[in-house]
Amino acid sequence: MTNSEATTVQDERGFWKDTGKTGITSWIFSTDHKRIGFLYFYTVFSFFLVAVILGILMRIELMAPGRTIMGPQTYNALFTVHGVIMIFLFILPGFQGVFGNLLMPIQIGARDVAFPRLNLLSWWIYITGAATIITSLFTGSGPPDTGWTFYVPFSARTGTNVTLAVFGVFLIGMSAILTGLNFVTTIHRLRAEGMTWGRIPLFVWSVYATAWVQVLATPILGITLLLIIAERVLGAGLFDPGRGGDPLMYQHLFWIYSHPAVYIMILPAMGVISEIIPVFSRKPIFGYGMIAMSSLAIAAAGSLVWGHHMFTSGMSDLAVLVFSFLTFVVAIPSAIKVFNWVSTLYKGSISLEAPMLFALGFILLFSIGGLTGLILGSAATDIHVHDTQFVVGHFHYVIFGGSGFAFFGAMHYWFPKFFGRRYREKLALAAWILLFIGFNVMYFSMMVLGVEGMPRRYYDYLPEFHALNLTSTFGSWILFAGMVIMLVNLFHGLLRGEPVERNPWGGATLEWSIPTPPPTDNFVEEPVVTHGPYDFKGSGIP
Amino acid sequence: MSSITPEQHVVSYGKLAATWLALMALTVLTIWVSFQDLGIFRVWAALSIASLKSGLVIAIFMQMKYENRLLKWLLFLALATLAIFIGLTFVDVLYR
Ligand code: HEM
Ligand SMILES: [Cu+2]
Numbered sequence: 001m002t003n004s005e006a007t008t009v010q011d012e013r014g015f016w017k018d019t020g021k022t023g024i025t026s027w028i029f030s031t032d033h034k035r036i037g038f039l040y041f042y043t044v045f046s047f048f049l050v051a052v053i054l055g056i057l058m059r060i061e062l063m064a065p066g067r068t069i070m071g072p073q074t075y076n077a078l079f080t081v082h083g084v085i086m087i088f089l090f091i092l093p094g095f096q097g098v099f100g101n102l103l104m105p106i107q108i109g110a111r112d113v114a115f116p117r118l119n120l121l122s123w124w125i126y127i128t129g130a131a132t133i134i135t136s137l138f139t140g141s142g143p144p145d146t147g148w149t150f151y152v153p154f155s156a157r158t159g160t161n162v163t164l165a166v167f168g169v170f171l172i173g174m175s176a177i178l179t180g181l182n183f184v185t186t187i188h189r190l191r192a193e194g195m196t197w198g199r200i201p202l203f204v205w206s207v208y209a210t211a212w213v214q215v216l217a218t219p220i221l222g223i224t225l226l227l228i229i230a231e232r233v234l235g236a237g238l239f240d241p242g243r244g245g246d247p248l249m250y251q252h253l254f255w256i257y258s259h260p261a262v263y264i265m266i267l268p269a270m271g272v273i274s275e276i277i278p279v280f281s282r283k284p285i286f287g288y289g290m291i292a293m294s295s296l297a298i299a300a301a302g303s304l305v306w307g308h309h310m311f312t313s314g315m316s317d318l319a320v321l322v323f324s325f326l327t328f329v330v331a332i333p334s335a336i337k338v339f340n341w342v343s344t345l346y347k348g349s350i351s352l353e354a355p356m357l358f359a360l361g362f363i364l365l366f367s368i369g370g371l372t373g374l375i376l377g378s379a380a381t382d383i384h385v386h387d388t389q390f391v392v393g394h395f396h397y398v399i400f401g402g403s404g405f406a407f408f409g410a411m412h413y414w415f416p417k418f419f420g421r422r423y424r425e426k427l428a429l430a431a432w433i434l435l436f437i438g439f440n441v442m443y444f445s446m447m448v449l450g451v452e453g454m455p456r457r458y459y460d461y462l463p464e465f466h467a468l469n470l471t472s473t474f475g476s477w478i479l480f481a482g483m484v485i486m487l488v489n490l491f492h493g494l495l496r497g498e499p500v501e502r503n504p505w506g507g508a509t510l511e512w513s514i515p516t517p518p519p520t521d522n523f524v525e526e527p528v529v530t531h532g533p534y535d536f537k538g539s540g541i542p
Numbered sequence: 543m544s545s546i547t548p549e550q551h552v553v554s555y556g557k558l559a560a561t562w563l564a565l566m567a568l569t570v571l572t573i574w575v576s577f578q579d580l581g582i583f584r585v586w587a588a589l590s591i592a593s594l595k596s597g598l599v600i601a602i603f604m605q606m607k608y609e610n611r612l613l614k615w616l617l618f619l620a621l622a623t624l625a626i627f628i629g630l631t632f633v634d635v636l637y638r
Contacts, residue, residue: 319634
């Protein structure tokens with residue numbers, strides 16, 4: 001598709017140019033999916049940076065045994081707020097809100113999502129929820145100290161401001177349900193002519209699977225959180241055995257949502273990787289159908305494994321057996337994806353530009369995260385490492401090394417499309433190297449500490465754990481340096497970067513066929529799709 | 543791009559009334575069953591009648607019977623998900 005004449009007609013600032021409304025209202029009241037995507041990006045990413053600082057502070061506290069820069073209560077608040085922000089304000093809304101919004105409509109050849117105003121409402125509810133959570137930190141009797149899991153009975157009894165924080169998370173959940181509903185409808189009804197189910201890009205498949213998880217699982221989180229409030233405010237006794245309640249019931253309800261939520265974090269990340277790998281290997285993706293179906297399989301099977309968080313909780317032995325078995329089943333579709341990516345790389349003509357580096361980093365770090373997950377999924381080994389730093393290392397490998405790296409990769413991959421400029425490749429490489437090294441030094445040390453018996457969620461530890469903790473803290477500084485360089489590079493590119501064409505990487509999905517930056521209506525004329533998303537030859541890309 | 547044309551299905555008064563009568567009859571049945579000594583089957587009996595009643599309401603009053611296949615599947619999916627969640631939870635609760 002070459003319609004370069006259209007570019008000259010088009011205002012070259014595309015959707016960035018004024019829309020009639022002025023100043024900030026042209027953003028916060030915009031129903032354009034691209035503007036909403038950027039609203040999400042700037043809010044979500046700001047929260048991410050705040051939580052990174054909290055993480056760095058925790059690592060400084062753990063540099064040496066005993067009190068280093070804070071006491072136990074502050075540390076408890078820090079890991080709670082770090083966890084809540086990272087999970088509920090960054091990674092859960094992040095992929096769907098930012099990249100789902102920015103790209104999914106374009107990739108299926110639509111002008112916008114099915115319900116643009118509902119889309120805007122989702123962001124507003126998100127912001128309201130975020131504001132509520134932030135308010136909870138500075139009001140009442142101190143920031144929550146329960147951990148991001150809000151386990152009863154502690155969350156029902158602690159004097160800190162749990163009620164408000166939990167209500168904020170409830171609102172965030174509502175926003176996610178609306179986004180999910182919107183995206184499912186969009187993908188079903190707004191595909192362009194010729195955009196058959198077999199031709200939608202794999203990123204869209206993963207957004208689709210994720211949207212279903214958002215719609216089906218999030219209500220359970222909402223109800224569970226309201227039950228905590230009922231417990232705290234009304235003294236309902238639902239989780240209090242003294243009054244006929246059951247504390248394990250809370251853990252069931254919480255993880256029925258929160259394990260599938262892990263897939264809300266990882267599935268779109270896998271979708272991003274499935275876009276990047278073929279483009280930078282100059283080869284059609286290996287096993288399109290298998291990757292697409294494994295997204296759905298992960299979403300479905302992943303809903304049945306929540307009990308693996310409860311092996312040491314005292315639930316029935318039969319349940320331990322069943323959930324341990326089911327957990328191993330989910331490893332299959334995840335492995336299918338990894339094998340297909342690697343097969344795509346095989347004999348490709350690989351170019352190691354920034355997005356590809358992050359994609360390769362993803363594959364390695366996610367595999368480490370996934371395999372250590374099997375150690376936690378086997379009941380016998382889990383009993384040894386449950387609630388230790390091993391768990392902390394494991395899930396950072398999955399959500400940071402996995403989803404986080406994919407998020408950075410997506411930022412680098414689609415940056416030229418939306419800003420029409422390039423960042424410096426050399427600096428991106430330097431940043432990636434630091435991120436990768438820092439990450440492994442920091443979290444691998446934590447996993448080793450866990451196996452040696454250091455528990456999680458403590459501000460202090462026995463002297464024999466000192467060396468590895470110090471190493472881990474050094475790692476966090478290397479990681480931080482990488483992050484600073486990455487952001488400076490992107491920011492510099494945004495202001496000064498050299499301008500790019502519409503298709504700098506040579507991608508075959510629809511977003512690369514439209515002008516850069518995309519026009520407000522995305523497509524100059526309604527697209528008719530004649531080839532698959534990774535058919536580079538069919539779309540005339542050398 | 544396909545477009546949605548919402549079809550308005552009009553259910554006759556006769557049918558609505560019949561459904562209502564059926565619901566009333568089932569309510570009477572619920573009460574009658576609660577007086578029978580069925581032991582453990584009491585809960586099952588009550589739940590089956592309740593499911594039948596809500597099925598009628600969803601199919602006729604809420605017009606699910608006249609909706610397209612997709613919507614029926616969506617409803618089924620939601621209910622099946624709920625059933626599976628409850629079922630797996632009981633693997634713990636019943637065998638603890
Ligand atoms: C520079 C980046 C980061 C640093 C330095 C960091 C560091 C830490 C540390 C030290 C802990 C507490 C360990 C303990 O004592 O239990 C922690 C917990 C946690 N982190 Fe991170 N982290 C970072 C990034 C992330 C990211 C990107 C995510 C998710 C997207 C994340 C999610 C979590 C969660 C969910 C917890 C558990 C909180 C709890 O125990 O309730 N972190 N992190
Ligand atoms: Cu899990």
